Amino acid sequence: MDGKKNDTANEPDLEYTNHSYADYLTWQMEEVVELIKGKIFKKAAAVPRRIHQRISIKLAAKLDYFLEKKPCQVYDAPFDVRFPKSSKDDKKIHDVVQPDICVICDPEKLDERGCIGAPDLIVEILSPGNSKTELKHKFELYESNGVREYWIIHAETQDLLIYSLINEKYVPSLLFTSGDVVESKVIEGFKLDLEEFFWDIE
Template sequence: MEKEEEKNIVKEPYSEYGRYTYADYLNWEIDHMVELIKGEVFRQAAAAPRRIHQELVLKIGSQLGNLLKGKTCKVYVAPFDVRLPVESKKHKDINTVVQPDICVVCDPEKLDELGCVGAPDLIMEILSPSNNKKELQNKYEVYEESGVKEYWIIHPYEKTLLVYTLVEKKYIPSRLFTLGDLVPSKCIKGFVLDLDELFEGLE
């Protein structure tokens, strides 16, 4: 498993500061998607996402887009840079830049021409064979630390969904949702995901 995880990490020397920053990220010329998590670079698979992954992104993104039309909250799908600053919003001080499959941002002040700076209200990740345990663990930690209110993890091949809800700065996991479940969001009013509809026809 360790060898598989290492395949997704870009093997390049650290910057002069020991870890990469968003300032470094902006200067890279890369022909594939990468994410920066606590200064460490994670490279996504060179091939395009699988069909089922893209169908789920489209289904959920369309549902959220229709629900939020004309409202303050906005939905974005990858590639879309989300910078998660700890103390400073300066490029050289930010060491985490992720591209969630789907995110919802309800504070317009967090949006700029480069994407989002600060925690989205809701983040959804759809698992694929290229995801690895180290990446998922690190994302869980930075989403919790930065204040993402809800973190949804969808497993398309097992047809399951797990929701982490932020309570007093700590994530509380839901039960494992599956076919037959209607899953409401606590932070996006009116959003309910019907898992029968979501996974219908995805074989």
């Protein structure tokens, strides 16, 4: 029985739609995967593009510097965020994602394996490989679980869209582009000058 379990652990069924976090922990895969409603989604690329990584590192560094000596903490991928429903038991968690960047202000949500519960802010940096299906599922996941602010950065066009959670529904901002200064409503006082931020990213 143990041997059979190990075989399936190494090669999870991509079409199966009821995988749990307990299953996820047993997999040994070269690709980075996420679970949304129990279904496996492969990240856009096992090795993100250089521009993607540059944006991620710069933004995470700015957030980390701003949040120094504040209760909120910033993390970048790989970092598991689990969204429990009725129970925090690993076998009953079917939503596990690795946002590019997230900010958590409640230390009770942090453990040695990452975050359990909704981060206050999530940032996803889009690359050409991101699918519309993946984006739709993540939007619904973050909205339904109470992620208060969701930033989507388009690496290719260097613009930014913010979804703010109002009355349990996401309300989109205007599309921010070079010349705009973006301000977070969740991380009070944090501002991002897009022209300054993107000037050396190409």
